[in-house]
Amino acid sequence: MTDQSTLRARKEQLTERRLELMARMSFVDQELSSPGSPDWEENAVEHEEDETLNALGQSAQAELRMIAAALARLEQGEYGFCTICGAEISAARLDLLPATPFCKRCAR
Template sequence: MVDQAHREKQLTERLTVLEGRLHRIETHLEQPADKDWEENATASEMDEVLDELGHAGNAEVQAIHAALERLKSGTYGTCTRCAGQISEKRLDALPHASLCMACAREVAEKR
């Protein structure tokens, strides 16, 4: 049985952490470029990494919002693909999971 209050707390705490991290990434990426060419090259590489982290963070934020909606609608813990139950173990590891392990594996294999 899913403890909804516990899951909601987990999800909202993670959301707060991610939003703070994304804000810091955005602030860094908005900084003006350094005039030193070598510094710019290093900063450019770092910006690429931060940009990728930002994309991953935004995807996780969307997944968390979707999980919070599933909590509200009473469908949290149900696989959005096969309508089977998502294991507690999986939800412990990935509270915003929308797929059971079998469906997640199938989707990953198709990529």
């Protein structure tokens, strides 16, 4: 994983995804902070939606942590190598999961 243009492209991809997730979290925060409906039936539906929004927010936070770690590995020259065994992570795997810290074998 020494090709600089590939590393720049991965960094751009990770950075763009981070911006998307931050926008999603902002939307989730706005929705969760909006006042509930005074109608109890509508309020029940909104409560269910809030649970879904919370799950989306938690998922986004987890992915943001993975992206931050991947960007740090990029800066340290360790990106693209498994954090467990040190093997190179395949380009195909990084195409699917650009923030992954594990090779296919260690991810099992």
